[in-house]
Amino acid sequence: MKRFRLLLVLFFCLCSATFAQSQSTTVTFGIQIGPGHAAVVSWKPSPTVGVTSYSVYRTTTSGTGYVKIVSLTAPTLNYADTAVVSGTTYYYVVTAVSPSGESAFSNQVTGVIP
Secondary structure, eight states: OOOOOOOEEEEEEEEEEEOTTSOEEEEEEEEEEETTTEEEEEEOOOOSTTOOEEEEEEESSTTSOOEEEEEEETTOOEEEEOOOOTTOEEEEEEEEEETTEEOOOOOOEEEEOO
């Protein structure tokens, strides 16, 4: 069986989120399909002071039903989701977390697992 690597940038988007104390932050992220059928979600650091972690949410239904799959301590800026199934479309959003609370969901990115 041949092994090959597929690295495909599917989508990049710019999104805004607001903390409870009305501080605005912009998170830019994308999704790549990496080797071994993993969806790799990455984002730029939030400019908001005091961000302690980022949460990654996933669903198989566009725009709804997001479930938190991981919370990552800042300054981590990517996550490889290996719990994916070939032929399935996944939708991801990211939030930034600070002592003031959790931001709103970022814009959604989409990845189809080959």
